[in-house]
Amino acid sequence: MNITIPQLQAYLAQHYQGDQDEQGFFMKLVEEVGEVAEVLNQRAGRKVQDKADLDLELVTELADILHYTVAIAAVNGLDLNRIILEKDKRAAVKYQHEMDLETFLKAQRKS
Template structure:
């Protein structure tokens, strides 16, 4: 099984869904973005078979997690939004790369 955006949204919603805490989710997102910035600045790359703790890998997941939690608060279907936004981006940036979905 592959990990889809839909699965991640459902997974996060099942364990952490508190729309009344939207501002807290946003504060956590900005905090995690700062931690990602530090990990990138210090080039904390995960080495094979090592812990993810404190690495760019970990901080990217934390940023994604809180972005998805915020999307869930607004009942945003991220898979649909990604498709819609990529259509706009393709026109805006004249990209030759086509966004395709798995069938």
């Protein structure tokens, strides 16, 4: 099953209904970023590996980062999907990319 950013945002808005603790969500986000750093350090051999499956640990922590990032947008009623597309379009122009995300998505739908 695939999910979209708007679907996740709607789910989290409902899930956290009435919980406007954006600072708490941000603190959880920072904690999860630290956990990704720890896994990456283990993968690079800079830290003793204490996890059996670093790929699973990494993807789990990345999912947590997405969760709290989208939750912050959701509880504030921000359209993360629109902003991602707009920001990517500006970056594509700034960095002279051959294709922006919106163009990529349209091409994917056609194929």
